[in-house]
Amino acid sequence: MSEQTGFTLNETDLPKQWYNVLADSPVPPQPVLHPGTKEPVTPEFLSVLFPMELILQEISTDRFIDIPQEVSDIYKLYRPTPLIRARRLEKVLGTPAHIYYKNESVSPVGSHKPNTAIPQAFYNKAAGTKAITTETGAGQWGTALAMACNFFEMDLEVYMVKISYQQKPYRRIFMETYGAQVFASPTDRTDFGRSLLAKDPENGGSLGIAISEAVEVAAKSGGTKKYSLGSVLNHVLMHQTVIGEEALKQMDLAGEYPDVVIGCVGGGSNFAGIAYPFLRQNLKDGQRTRLLAVEPTATPSLTKGVYAFDYGDTAMMAPIVKMHTLGHTFMPAGIHAGGLRYHGMAPSLSALYDAGYIEAVAIPQVGTFEAAVMFTKAEGILPAPESAHAIRVAIDEALDAKVKGEKRVILFNLSGHGHFDMMSYQQYLSGMLVDYAYPSAAVAEAIQTLPQVEMAGLV
Numbered sequence: 001m002s003e004q005t006g007f008t009l010n011e012t013d014l015p016k017q018w019y020n021v022l023a024d025s026p027v028p029p030q031p032v033l034h035p036g037t038k039e040p041v042t043p044e045f046l047s048v049l050f051p052m053e054l055i056l057q058e059i060s061t062d063r064f065i066d067i068p069q070e071v072s073d074i075y076k077l078y079r080p081t082p083l084i085r086a087r088r089l090e091k092v093l094g095t096p097a098h099i100y101y102k103n104e105s106v107s108p109v110g111s112h113k114p115n116t117a118i119p120q121a122f123y124n125k126a127a128g129t130k131a132i133t134t135e136t137g138a139g140q141w142g143t144a145l146a147m148a149c150n151f152f153e154m155d156l157e158v159y160m161v162k163i164s165y166q167q168k169p170y171r172r173i174f175m176e177t178y179g180a181q182v183f184a185s186p187t188d189r190t191d192f193g194r195s196l197l198a199k200d201p202e203n204g205g206s207l208g209i210a211i212s213e214a215v216e217v218a219a220k221s222g223g224t225k226k227y228s229l230g231s232v233l234n235h236v237l238m239h240q241t242v243i244g245e246e247a248l249k250q251m252d253l254a255g256e257y258p259d260v261v262i263g264c265v266g267g268g269s270n271f272a273g274i275a276y277p278f279l280r281q282n283l284k285d286g287q288r289t290r291l292l293a294v295e296p297t298a299t300p301s302l303t304k305g306v307y308a309f310d311y312g313d314t315a316m317m318a319p320i321v322k323m324h325t326l327g328h329t330f331m332p333a334g335i336h337a338g339g340l341r342y343h344g345m346a347p348s349l350s351a352l353y354d355a356g357y358i359e360a361v362a363i364p365q366v367g368t369f370e371a372a373v374m375f376t377k378a379e380g381i382l383p384a385p386e387s388a389h390a391i392r393v394a395i396d397e398a399l400d401a402k403v404k405g406e407k408r409v410i411l412f413n414l415s416g417h418g419h420f421d422m423m424s425y426q427q428y429l430s431g432m433l434v435d436y437a438y439p440s441a442a443v444a445e446a447i448q449t450l451p452q453v454e455m456a457g458l459v
């Protein structure tokens with residue numbers, strides 16, 4: 001065993017293809033339904049929102065899809081990303097476990113989100129799109145797409161959840177620096193936004209509402225604007241698999257193979273990005289790595305939600321997909337992991353979880369920040385509150401291995417840094433942060449609003 005800490009790849013090791021889990025998934029994909037008719041959507045319906053190349057990727061069952069040269073050229077600004085063995089953290093914990101993390105915080109915007117923002121901007125540009133609309137919660141996705149649209153010279157409108165817009169001015173300014181326009185959602189720019197403001201001018205917004213606004217603007221633009229989503233969809237998760245493909249090579253360099261792969265889940269993209277290539281090795285190569293998704297107890301869509309057809313947004317304008325959901329009317333508590341506050345979960349991940357190929361756990365935020373501070377002190381990197389969920393569970397795995405005297409190999413995805421989340425660290429450090437669990441009664445109530453899907457054989 002080498003004493004190496006960092007396992008770096010060269011530009012020439014950059015993956016040439018994305019991995020499409022639908023080629024190998026033992027659970028068949030469920031249809032995507034039109035929000036009005038509740039019949040399977042047609043490519044024509046989707047083409048109002050997305051360029052055809054991304055629609056084809058969305059429904060593709062090809063195992064691998066080539067990464068265009070123009071996309072690789074931009075990936076090279078920050079990829080391949082480092083794989084680090086957290087030796088200092090291991091020492092602090094006194095564990096026989098080996099802990100590795102894939103550091104996606106080294107991208108220019110500080111998270112994994114450019115892995116899909118860049119190809120989405122590329123395929124839009126190639127299709128002649130002039131402007132894109134999107135939503136953002138904490139601002140990570142908006143920033144990534146703002147960078148990508150700037151590289152490909154397209155306009156971008158970002159509908160930013162109002163509470164984040166007010167609490168995170170630096171993320172907004174970051175997006176504006178790339179040339180994006182940023183609006184506090186709900187806005188008076190859409191019918192849906194106006195209807196909400198008429199009822200409650202103080203509405204602080206939610207990711208579901210911001211998605212509705214961005215979708216409405218694109219849908220009513222007469223074809224001049226397309227819409228882009230930063231998580232949940234098949235093509236988004238597929239673009240993120242560069243993380244896991246690199247990690248496979250890097251674990252090989254380290255001379256080890258993970259017993260468990262851990263990632264936090266909001267819509268599921270960074271977790272799928274690191275986990276799906278390892279799932280392929282489980283399915284095709286006889287490996288037995290546990291794949292562990294971590295969510296906050298405040299938005300427990302996998303562990304407490306239902307697996308059902310639901311709308312992707314609050315206004316019921318986005319397609320209906322089968323997923324683990326807390327209901328599209330879900331209003332999240334103001335926890336600090338803003339990127340994890342979505343009501344649903346990626347359909348492919350939901351199906352794999354339902355069938356037992358993936359494990360999930362929900363954890364409260366105080367222990368999460370405790371782990372974040374431990375990691376900051378040991379490894380020097382201050383993680384995003386979202387990523388700290390993966391760190392918490394990686395630490396718990398390492399402590400469990402210690403109790404059992406096992407040499408467990410743990411790999412987690414460090415999805416981003418927390419340099420724009422200092423207010424939440426301040427709250428934690430001053431003892432003001434409290435735990436919150438989404439009440440089961442609220443889940444039961446929201447589930448009453450699920451769409452009635454009556455097609456034979458669907459549910």
Ligand SMILES: *Cc1c(COP(=O)(O)O)cnc(C)c1O
Nearest residue numbers: 140231266267268269270339416
């Ligand atoms: C957006 C975000 C997440 C959550 O989104 P996923 O699609 O589940 O990955 C997690 N971590 C960071 C740093 C993010 O920006």
